Amino acid sequence: MSTDSWESIAAEAQKHRDASIDRLQPPLPGLPATADLPLDVTSIPAAVLTPQEVAITEASPEHVLQKLAGQEWSAVDVASAFLRRAGLAQQLVNCITELTPERALARAKECDDYLKTHGKPMGPLHGLPISVKEMVGMKGLDLNAGFCGWWGTVAEEDAWLLDSLWDAGCVFYARTTQPQTLMHLETSSNLYGVTVNPYNRNLTSGGSSGGEGALLGIKGSCLGIGTDIGGSIRSPAANNGVYGLRPTANRLPLGGLSASMEGAEHIMPVIGPMSTSLAGIDIFMHAALAKKPWLRSPSLVPLPWTPPATLASTPGKPIKVGVLWDDGIVKPHLPILRALQETVAKLQTAGNSQFEFVDWTPYKHDEAWEIIASLYFADGGAEESAAIASSGEPWRPLSRWIIPDNPHVKNLSIAELWALTNRRDAYRAQYAQVWNDTASGVDATTGDLLGAVDVILCPVGPGAAPPLDCARYWGYxxxxxxxDYPALVFPVGKVDQQRDAKDGSYQPRNEQDLYNHELYDPKVYENAPISLQLVGRRFEDEKVVGVCRAMEAVLKTAL
Amino acid sequence: MSTDSWESIAAEAQKHRDASIDRLQPPLPGLPATADLPLDVTSIPAAVLTPQEVAITEASPEHVLQKLAGQEWSAVDVASAFLRRAGLAQQLVNCITELTPERALARAKECDDYLKTHGKPMGPLHGLPISVKEMVGMKGLDLNAGFCGWWGTVAEEDAWLLDSLWDAGCVFYARTTQPQTLMHLETSSNLYGVTVNPYNRNLTSGGSSGGEGALLGIKGSCLGIGTDIGGSIRSPAANNGVYGLRPTANRLPLGGLSASMEGAEHIMPVIGPMSTSLAGIDIFMHAALAKKPWLRSPSLVPLPWTPPATLASTPGKPIKVGVLWDDGIVKPHLPILRALQETVAKLQTAGNSQFEFVDWTPYKHDEAWEIIASLYFADGGAEESAAIASSGEPWRPLSRWIIPDNPHVKNLSIAELWALTNRRDAYRAQYAQVWNDTASGVDATTGDLLGAVDVILCPVGPGAAPPLDCARYWGYxxxxxxxDYPALVFPVGKVDQQRDAKDGSYQPRNEQDLYNHELYDPKVYENAPISLQLVGRRFEDEKVVGVCRAMEAVLKTAL
Incomplete structure (x- = not known):
């Protein structure tokens, strides 16, 4: 920990970041001053980069891998293109904590040399650049979890997940922003300020993996790593129109991460992929699990990644989708409901009976929030408070909202913690029963549920990316x-100024619903991406990805 | 909870138990008065039961199932035989809390009728009697977890594991004793007194599933259900010369159990099988997991029981066994070390190069005990203290030893709990690394460890069944x-008066070692069964069973 003022720490952190970008060669082209930027900055990088840099950075990860394996693009060219676009992204949306050009280009050269020498790629991620949320440690680099007071801590080892990806041949090149405490669905810290949305700079990039979200949204990355304990992969994926998977807990290793509340297992954080394509999610999970990481990380369940295709619906048996339109607490804004309706309609009309839709009735989602919000900060937020106090930095608005102003946060006794854990387990069993009850029967030999819902399709939040400091409903x-259900976010459209007018006659149900309702105005949400969420039962991560693939095949035909 | 004195509660509990035995028809034959019983009572039941009753009760579960499926034995005859032998067992070793003759015989008749009507067994456990530790709830029956103050609580549902077994066709007929607090490696309560060892009534049956252990040891059951958070399946299995499996946590469901500290997940309790045969363990696990219990119990990992055969060593590649001779803290008594040496020697000489043995160096087992003993009672034992105080019953000696007299028990703050959980996870990762380091390399494609130890072979405790109130070392x-490693106990012999003389020259290493050393005298341990333990990595339950099967095939040839 530093004894400097938080302001000087922040200045130092930003100087370190800027220097890492200034080392890019050739130097980045000039951009308009921040005040002169348009709301939508997504097309700016393509206007100033070379045609090859644009081609590389706008390709999907599977396409990049193909070009690399075919030696049409060198790994050095690919790394350089993404480094440069990430450098521009920083100037446009403030999403980077540092670039690592020397490490990245040396690694990319190693990949190129390997391919030349051996005549084959280094591994399934050969030469692919992967961006990484700052809290995921990289040996010898800073690790601060969003607190000024933690700045200056240096990671002693690479995070364990990174080792698996490295072993598969990837290139790490960019580290991305996160909010103070890591517990916002936005990205606002005293170290780096606010990360904004590339589609509309007045809106949030989401969080807590909001640096990743914004970087992917502006195509400064095609595959990145986030973490999620309440929506932190999915909110930024949704807000920036990219894919994000919250895997089931204990599938991917958490070793080497920096965060408060280490040792708290009441609600397990997860680490997972974010990508500009669905195939990117699949490729990432496969590489991460290919070599039995559970032998090193004994918390993991020894389940390899089973290719999604094998888990898709059997011929003649439709994939049954429960549609959760509304959680009963906070009604989603009109563009979300419209996108959900249109998606279901397209899948029904163009789906050739591949899908069957039923309404999913939410089961006590208010109780779910009460339980999880109480379990998040079982020490009453003491550790976060101490981490903030250690540098004297001020509380960011959403840190205040989720900890001191959160009525569910309390310093628990062990007996209270056990009672809450019991409530959690009881709720989980009840929800499993709700799901089982969607079946018409049980196969007497296998125990399989007959005709049960396969996945839930639902909103990712009560609206698209909200204005800054307004992401105050986590329930979705x-x-x-x-x-602990796997949940995948995928993009389906954008807010439509014509069709998404505000419903002036709506009567909000409660204070949270009122807050959310009042946020909406189509003008405010102009150009915001809209995404949806597919949810499976525990450990059905592959099924969720497989169903999304089947849906996208239909949706692309229908568009 | 009752407002009666604990003495009157205990009298009522015992009256209820005795009445359940008195309802057996025909009435049980008379037995010698307790004072006149020999130390070894294992052969007494066979002397007073009918030849068919003896044949049934002395058969292994797989043999009983075969006879039932072939209609050579009716389910009613089988249930009746086990009920009667269990009734005798109660008089000889005090292991029963109640028999359920009416339910059991009605169920057995249902099995017989089904087989007659359908021409096939009801399921893989058709007609097989299964005994159950009292804390595992049965709808409408008492559920007390060993506390007088909890007596009178009635289970509202069957424990969830029982549902799976019931569905497979089994018959529940006997409920068995457990100690006060459930946290002894013996079985001593104020409700029912002390359960003793059928091989030597001066010794403990072990615990906390000691009623099961004693009942299986005297063949009043061939398949039973125990629970284990520190050795509670394995200690009684070992002490009574039967098999017992502590499965990996979250493979079998815990729904419907009664115990203190519900909601504590720092150290997960498990439920698992105990049996007079190894096949019994396999049959049980298969039936319990055949119909996807994880759909009802969302804490479970969705892993079906993969037949052990498929996980045995590949031809030409020996099964590599790490032998943990001594944990470095408390040296096992001579009979244990002798049995371990003889077992290894037999497997080496008669094993036809199927096995390779290396010494396993214990890694900080003292630290392991410190961590687990601190995590067991994170509330400082407040819940147990309250449960004991609620009836005014006295603390049993081993309850006192493990809670108020245990230097590691402390009422923790949430921050302290998180720090300890972190220490637990760090220790687990270190132990995984120790295991990984036994490999000579890693397969570059699969991540498999080349030449690593497959299983650990070790003692189950620092001696055979000790005299009453002396089981004060849990480390093994x-x-x-x-x-959270799966661990299987299997019998290998008995204490030998000639060969197992005390080593008078041994210099104990510490206080615990001194206590254990002083316990030993071959005369005291006369006739005590000796068992060993096979340990696998997390979720390698099937491998452990498979290796034991391969070992037993050799050991039987060698005998």
């Missing part, structure tokens, strides 16, 4: 953290 | 609870 994502 | 079993 935290619900699945409480249940 | 609790070690694997801390690591």
């Amino acid at each position: 994502t935290s619900q699945w953290n409480l249940l | 079993t609790s070690q694997w609870n801390l690591l």
Whole structure:
């Protein structure tokens, strides 16, 4: 910990970041001053980069891998292109904590040399650049979890997940922003300020993996790593129109991460992929699990990644989708409901009976929030408070909202913690029963549920990316953290100024609903991406990815 | 809870138990008065039961199932035989809390009728009697977890594991004793007194599933259900010369159990099988997991029981066994070390190069005990103290030893709990590394460890069944609870008066070692069964069973 003022720490952190970008060669082209930027900055990088840099950075990860394996693009060219676009992204949306050009280019050269020498790629991620949320440690680099007071801590080892990806041949090149405490669905810290949304700079990039979200949204990355304990992969994926998977807990290793509340296992954080393509999610999970990481990380369940295709619906048996339109607490804004309706309609009309839709009735999502919000900060937020106090930095608005102003946060006794853990387990069993009850029967030999819902399709939040400091409802994502269900976010459209007018006659149900309702105005949410969420039962991560693939095949035909 | 004195509660409990035995028809034959019983009572039941009753009760579970499926024995005859032998067992070793003759015989008749009507067994456990530790709830029956103050609580549902077994066709007929607090490696309560060892009534049956252990040891059951958080399946299995499996946590469901500290997940309790045969363990696990219990119990990992055969060593590649001779803290008594040496020698000489043995160096087992003992009672034992105080019953000696007299028990703050959980996870990762380091390399494609140890072979405790109130070292079993490794106990012999003389020259290493050393005298341990323990890595339950099967095939040839 530093004894400097938080302001000087922040200045030092930003100087370190800027220097890492200034080392890019050739130097980045000039951009308009921040005040002169348009709301939508997504097309700016393509206007100033070379045609090859644009081609590389706008390709999907599977396409980049193909070009690398075919030696059409060198790994050095690919790394350089993404480094440069990430450098521009920093100037446009403030999403980077540092670039690592020397490490990245040396590694990329190693990949190129390997391919030349051996005549084959280094591994399934050969030469692919991967961006990484700052809290995921990289040996010898800073690790601060969003607190000024933690700045200056240096990681002693690479995070264990990174080792698996490295072993598969990837290139790490960019580290991305996160909020103070890591517990916002936005990205606002005293170290780096606010990360904004590339589609509309007045809106949040989401969080807590909001640096990743914004970087992917502006195509400064095609595959990145986030973490999620209440929506922190899914909110930024949704807000920036990219894919994000919250895997089931204990599938991917958490070794080497920096965060408060280490040792708290009441609600397990997870680490997972974010990508500009669905195939990117699949490729990432496969590489991460290919070599039995559970032998090193004994918390993991020894389940390899089973290719999604094998888990898709059997011919003649439709994939049954429960549609959760509304959680009963906070009604989603009109663009979300419209996108959900249109998606279901397209899948029904163009789906050739591949899908069957039923309404999913939410089961006590208010109780779910009460349980998870109480379990998040079982020490009453003491550790976060101490980490903030250690540098004298001020509380960011959403840190205040989720800890001191959160009525569910309390310093628990062990007996209270056990009672809450019991409530959590009881709720999980009840929700499993709700799901089982969607079946018409049980196969007497296998125990399989006959005709049960396969996945839940639902909003990712009560609206698209909100204006800054307004992401104050977690229920649409935290619900699945409480249940430890895998959840995948995928983009379906954008807010439409014509069709998404505000419903002036709506009568809000409660204070949270009123807050959310008042946030909405189509003008405010202009150009915001809209995404949806597919949710499976525990350990059905592959099924969720497989169903999304089947849906996208239809949706692309229907568009 | 009752407002009666604990003495009157205990009298009522015992009256209820005796009445359940008195309802057996025909009435049980008379037995010698307790004072006149020999130390070894294992052969007494066979002397007073009918030849068919003896044949049934002395058969292994797989043999009983075969006879039932072939209609050579009716389910009613089988249930009646086990009920009667269990009734005798109660008089000889005090292991029963109640028999359920009416339910059992009605169920057995249902099995017989089904087989007659359908021409096939009801399921893989058709007609097989299964005995159950009292804390595992049965709808409408008492549920007390060993506390007088909890007596009178009635289970509202069957424990969830029982539902799976019931569905497979089994018959529940006997409920068995457990100690006060459930946290002894013996079985001593104020409700029912002390359960003793059928091989030597001066010794303990072990615990906390000691009623099961004693009942299986005297063949009043061939398949039973215990629970284990520090050795509670394995200690009684070992002490009574039967098989017992502590599965990896979250493989079998815990729904419907009664115990203190519900909601504590720092050290997970498990439920698992105990049996007079190894096949019984396999049959049980298969039936319990055949119909996807994880759909009802969302804490479970969705892993079906993969037949052990498929996990045995590949031809030409020996099974590599790490032998943990001594944990470095408390040296096992001579009979244990002799049995371990003889077992290894037999497997080496008669094993046809199937096995390779290396010494396993214990890694900080003292630290392991410190961590687990601190995590067991994170509330400082407040819940147990309250449960004991609620009836005014006295503390049993081993309850006192493990809670108020245990230097590691402390009422923790949430921050302290998190720090300890972190220490637990760090220790688990270190132990995984120790295991990984036994490999000579890693397969570059699969990540498999080349030449690594497959299983650990070790003692189950620092001696055979000790005299009453002396089971004060848990390290040989609790070690694997801390690591959540599957561990299987199997019998290998008995204490030998000639060969197992005390080593008078031994210099104990510490106070615990001194206590254990002073316990030993071959005369005191006369006739005590000796068992060993096979330990695998997390979720390698099937491998452990498979290796034991391969070992037994050799050991039987060698005998």
